[in-house]
Amino acid sequence: MQASLSISKVLVVGPKGSGKTSLLCRMVFDSTSNCNSVPGQFLKYSYSTGNGETISFLFKEVNTLPTTEKKSAYILTLNSNNRGDLESLPNILSMISDKRVIIALCMADLHYSAAFWVDDVKKVVGKRDIRIVPVSAKTGENIKQFMSYLSDLVLT
Numbered sequence: 658m659q660a661s662l663s664i665s666k667v668l669v670v671g672p673k674g675s676g677k678t679s680l681l682c683r684m685v686f687d688s689t690s691n692c693n694s695v696p697g698q699f700l701k702y703s704y705s706t707g708n709g710e711t712i713s714f715l716f717k718e719v720n721t722l723p724t725t726e727k728k729s730a731y732i733l734t735l736n737s738n739n740r741g742d743l744e745s746l747p748n749i750l751s752m753i754s755d756k757r758v759i760i761a762l763c764m765a766d767l768h769y770s771a772a773f774w775v776d777d778v779k780k781v782v783g784k785r786d787i788r789i790v791p792v793s794a795k796t797g798e799n800i801k802q803f804m805s806y807l808s809d810l811v812l813t
């Protein structure tokens with residue numbers, strides 16, 4: 658069997674406190690326990706897709722937009738418990754103007770107190786083809802699914 662290797666740099670963007678570092682920790686270390694000491698600036702992670710491919714992700718948290726940095730895709734995090742994050746979405750989308758974006762709807766473990774949910778994000782996203790995935794960095798909920806969607810995104 659032939660193995661293929663690809664390296665994808667993925668920028669993690671989103672409002673302050675929306676869960677960028679925590680999501681990175683969960684994806685890379687499957688834990689958030691030492692998250693405070695992780696700057697989220699450059700994390701390498703190899704992910705095996707179901708069909709024999711390995712993707713090496715270089716994740717970088719970016720706190721100022723727009724950015725001219727090279728990237729394969731963006732992860733955009735939104736804190737589902739903060740209404741302001743939904744309000745800032747149009748502005749963020751205009752600053753990233755990139756087709757390869759996946760939205761992580763963070764703090765899914767706090768769904769019961771959410772200020773907005775997937776359908777509200779869909780309304781703002783409109784016709785753009787952007788996947789919206791509820792995730793919890795705290796419990797790990799939906800993280801595997803999220804990684805799978807992310808690999809689809811960078812491989813297409």
Ligand SMILES: Nc1nc2c(ncn2[C@@H]2O[C@H](COP(=O)(O)OP(=O)(O)OP(=O)(O)O)[C@@H](O)[C@H]2O)c(=O)[nH]1
Binds near residue numbers: 671676677765792
């Ligand atoms: N309950 C819960 N809390 C979370 C989750 N993810 C992050 N948090 C908390 O939300 C706060 C912000 O998370 P960070 O990961 O630091 O967010 P950030 O986007 O990196 O923040 P900045 O770098 O300051 O912009 C922290 O107190 C986290 O512990 C989650 O899935 N569930």
Ligand SMILES: [Mg+2]
Binds near residue numbers: 677697
């Ligand atoms: Mg951070």
